Amino acid sequence: MKITTYLLALLCPALLLTSCKKDNNEITAETKSTFTIEFDNQVNGSPLTLNTTTYKNAKGEDFKINVFKYYVSNIKLSKADGSSYLIRESYFLIDASKAESTNITLKDVPTGDYTKIEYTIGVDYARNFAGAQTGALDPANGMFWTWNSGYIFVKLEGTSPQSTAANNALTFHIGGVVDPNNTIRTFATEINAANPLRIRTDGKPNMHFIVNAAALFTGKTDVSFATLNFTMGGPNSVIVANNYANGLFRLDHIHN
Amino acid sequence: MLALSIALMYACSKNEDEVSQQETKIAFTVPSNFPAPAYNFEDNKLSNAGFALGKKLFYDARLSADKSVSCGSCHQQFAAFTQLDHKVSHGVNNCQGKRNTPPLVNLAWQKAFFWDGGVKNIETSPLNAITDACEMGTDIQTIVAFLKATAPYPDMFKQAFGSTEINSQLILKSITQFTAILVSANSKYDQVMRKENGAVFTASEQAGYTLFKEKCSSCHAEPFFTDFSYRSNGLDLLSADEGRSHITSLQADFGKFRVPTLRNIEYTSPYMHDGRFYSLDEVLNHYDSGVKAAENLDASLKSGIPLNSAQKEQIKAFLKTLTDHEFIKNTLFSES
Numbered sequence: 001m002k003i004t005t006y007l008l009a010l011l012c013p014a015l016l017l018t019s020c021k022k023d024n025n026e027i028t029a030e031t032k033s034t035f036t037i038e039f040d041n042q043v044n045g046s047p048l049t050l051n052t053t054t055y056k057n058a059k060g061e062d063f064k065i066n067v068f069k070y071y072v073s074n075i076k077l078s079k080a081d082g083s084s085y086l087i088r089e090s091y092f093l094i095d096a097s098k099a100e101s102t103n104i105t106l107k108d109v110p111t112g113d114y115t116k117i118e119y120t121i122g123v124d125y126a127r128n129f130a131g132a133q134t135g136a137l138d139p140a141n142g143m144f145w146t147w148n149s150g151y152i153f154v155k156l157e158g159t160s161p162q163s164t165a166a167n168n169a170l171t172f173h174i175g176g177v178v179d180p181n182n183t184i185r186t187f188a189t190e191i192n193a194a195n196p197l198r199i200r201t202d203g204k205p206n207m208h209f210i211v212n213a214a215a216l217f218t219g220k221t222d223v224s225f226a227t228l229n230f231t232m233g234g235p236n237s238v239i240v241a242n243n244y245a246n247g248l249f250r251l252d253h254i255h256n
Numbered sequence: 257m258l259a260l261s262i263a264l265m266y267a268c269s270k271n272e273d274e275v276s277q278q279e280t281k282i283a284f285t286v287p288s289n290f291p292a293p294a295y296n297f298e299d300n301k302l303s304n305a306g307f308a309l310g311k312k313l314f315y316d317a318r319l320s321a322d323k324s325v326s327c328g329s330c331h332q333q334f335a336a337f338t339q340l341d342h343k344v345s346h347g348v349n350n351c352q353g354k355r356n357t358p359p360l361v362n363l364a365w366q367k368a369f370f371w372d373g374g375v376k377n378i379e380t381s382p383l384n385a386i387t388d389a390c391e392m393g394t395d396i397q398t399i400v401a402f403l404k405a406t407a408p409y410p411d412m413f414k415q416a417f418g419s420t421e422i423n424s425q426l427i428l429k430s431i432t433q434f435t436a437i438l439v440s441a442n443s444k445y446d447q448v449m450r451k452e453n454g455a456v457f458t459a460s461e462q463a464g465y466t467l468f469k470e471k472c473s474s475c476h477a478e479p480f481f482t483d484f485s486y487r488s489n490g491l492d493l494l495s496a497d498e499g500r501s502h503i504t505s506l507q508a509d510f511g512k513f514r515v516p517t518l519r520n521i522e523y524t525s526p527y528m529h530d531g532r533f534y535s536l537d538e539v540l541n542h543y544d545s546g547v548k549a550a551e552n553l554d555a556s557l558k559s560g561i562p563l564n565s566a567q568k569e570q571i572k573a574f575l576k577t578l579t580d581h582e583f584i585k586n587t588l589f590s591e592s
Contacts, residue, residue: 131299131379132428139383140396140424146383148503149376181505234505 031111033199037207039094039102040252041068044214048096058218061225063160063170068096068213069143070154070248071122071136075106078116080193085110091123091136093143094211114197117207118188121241121248122153125177125184148233150175153183154244156216163229170225172216174240176233183233183241189251198256206255215247216240280588282307282433284364287441289449289479293364295378295436300429302437305415310434312412313427315591318402319386321348321393327385327431330357333589336520336580337361337438343531351390354497356531359524361517361583362480364436371513371529373486374503378436379428396424403427438589440519441479444577449479457577464574471561472571475554481518481578487554488512490547491528499529511552522579536575540568 041048043055043065054062073091078084087106095101127137128150137144143152154174163170176183191197197205217223220242231237282304284297300306313319317326330345331337337360339345345353355371369375375384385391386399403409403422410420416433417426447455457465468476477483486500488511495511503509513529527533533542543561547553563571583589 129376131377131432132425134423134425138424139380140400144380144383146375146380146387147370148374149380178504 031201032108033111033201034105034107034204035109035197035199035207036103036105036204037209039072039104039209039211041094041096041102041211041213044212048213050096055214057160057214057225058222059224061160061162063158063162063225065096065156065158065213067155067157069152070094070211071120071143071151072104073120073123073127075117075119077109077114077197078118079112080115080196084116085114090119091127093136093141096213109199111199111201114199115191115193116188117191117197117251118186121185121187121244122175122183123151127151128175128177145173145175145233148176150177150233152232153241154216154248156213160225160229162225164226165229169229171230171232172237172240173232174216174237174244176237181234181238183237185241185245187245187249189249191251191254195254195256197254203256208252208254210250210252211248212250213248215244217243219243219245219247279304282437282588284437285439287439287446287450287479289446290362290365290441291479294367295364295432297433297436300379300432302433303416305412306417306430306433307437309409309412309416310430310432311589311592312409313431314434318406319392319394319399324348325392327382328591330385330391331360333586333591334523334584335359336440336523336584338524340523341526343526345391347388347391348393351393353388353390355529356526359517359520360435360438361440361519363438365480366484368484368514372500372503373514379432381435382428382431396427399427400424434589438583440580440583442582443519443580445574446479446580448577458573460570460573461577462574464570464572465577467563467567467571468574471563474556475515476518482515484514486512486514488550488552489543490550490553490557491530491532491542493548493550495550497529508552511550518575519578520580520584522576523584536572537568540571544568 046053046055048065048068050068051064051066054064056062071091071093075087075090076084077087087109090106092104093101123137127133133139137151139146143155145152152173152175154172156170156172158170159168160170161168165171174183197207199205221239223240223243228236228239231240282302284302286293314327317323317329319326325348330339332340334340339357342357344355345357347353358371363378366378367376369378369381370384375381383396387395400422410422413422413426414420416430444455447453448457475483475485475487486509488495498510500509500512501507521536525534527539533539540563543557544563545560547557547560
């Protein structure tokens with residue numbers, strides 16, 4: 001008994017010292033938490049309803065959407081001091097037909113106040129040519145071209161009376177990472193410094209993005225479905241990617 | 257406690273015995289006359305169980321839409337893993353595909369796959385044949401569901417990957433454990449190059465090899481007998497198949513196809529992307545006098561490759577030294 005007490009007395013200060021040091025480190029860099037992003041799929045300000053609702057493109061042509069899916073990857077957060085944090089293995093497939101996919105959770109993010117978010121619309125170059133993937137990048141998700149390696153970054157299928165394709169179909173499969181038809185686009189947006197993304201151990205903020213599917217068809221080039229109603233990579237996919245690069249996403253608000 | 261540890265020891269030694277007696281350890285070895293491979297199993301640990309699973313999947317016709325076509329249907333071992341006597345691949349519902357089946361040989365050194373180089377990783381290559389309406393005509397979700405419900409697959413996945421989980425990634429990785437092992441590097445040519453078993457070319461083969469290096473090897477580069485480039489060899493004035501430009505959207509790639517390997521060429525007839533030539537004589541006659549002034553004809557073929565009949569015979573003699581009988585007959589790769 002005596003010996004144990006003695007030992008404890010000896011050990012205690014040592015324990016306190018090490019734990020103190022560790023705590024310091026954790027406070028400065030190692031505290032991590034979670035935030036979520038909601039992707040609110042819309043068409044020109046109206047909620048996106050698949051299959052039934054008729055929308056108009058910038059040329060005034062009617063269209064309906066049956067499929068709307070896109071990849072968001074390599075999410076990076078920056079602070080006002082210019083430091084940034086890339087969220088490892090952040091690959092998400094948002095599918096308008098699957099409600100659960102429109103709300104994504106980012107875990108193990110260092111706590112802090114972030115004033116900028118950026119991400120790839122699509123999938124980075126390397127993963128397009130990598131071996132068999134799983135999760136969001138599983139080819140079973142129907143977003144991988146089997147005949148021309150690479151992911152479909154944004155897939156929109158639907159119909160338009162103006163489309164000259166069979167059954168008035170619209171087929172926009174945007175992808176490809178090789179110049180001159182590289183369609184990787186990065187979206188970045190500043191966050192109001194007065195209400196930054198405040199990631200805290202006791203606060204898990206939610207970012208709300210509006211996603212405008214009609215952005216595929218306007219921006220740099222107004223698309224007429226009479227002349228462009230089908231693309232699976234190549235120059236026409238570049239036209240569409242240049243359109244949605246800036247117009248597809250808009251940060252609406254943050255719930256801290 | 258004692259009994260348990262003895263039992264464990266016994267189990268251990270028994271397993272080791274079984275391994276050494278019944279199985280050769282599957283290994284991937286780089287032949288001494290080959291460069292470093294593009295695929296090295298770094299993210300796909302090769303094992304006997306993974307290879308066995310990959311091989312079973314490769315030969316399982318139940319994976320196709322009408323259960324009639326396996327990978328092995330169009331990639332036949334006796335034809336160096338291409339399809340004998342078929343101009344183009346023959347898929348489900350008797351559908352005739354678009355192009356000649358490429359042989360599956362030395363794929364671990366290849367960085368792009370298929371005649372147009374559209375697929376960039378050996379692991380994702382099978383997806384093309386799985387989903388093509390004229391090949392296996394199915395999709396990976398259907399295959400995953402089938403395998404989950406079909407013995408002995410769940411057990412085989414567990415042995416190969418440590419879990420009964422079955423997904424597309426594990427399917428593709430196990431098939432790669434089979435296809436990337438298909439190394440053909442023991443032809444007479446290889447033995448001559450490596451100075452093995454006292455192998456020497458005959459006078460005719462040697463003359464053919466000299467001619468080959470002079471006239472053919474700028475595209476059919478050793479040791480793979482392809483430089484993996486895309487070229488037009490002037491089969492038609494206007495190619496019916498757009499070829500490489502389907503992938504790149506570049507007019508300069510219209511009508512170009514990957515230079516095919518010549519390894520085991522004796523057994524991979526018919527030849528060319530559309531399988532139009534049934535014999536090596538037809539192929540050599542094409543280069544001698546049949547090359548058409550196609551839009552993107554390769555510069556090296558502007559005047560064809562003039563060959564007299566003696567030279568043709570010598571080149572054929574050399575090409576037959578590229579046959580790897582051991583590879584074609586290796587029971588490790590056969591359907592069992």
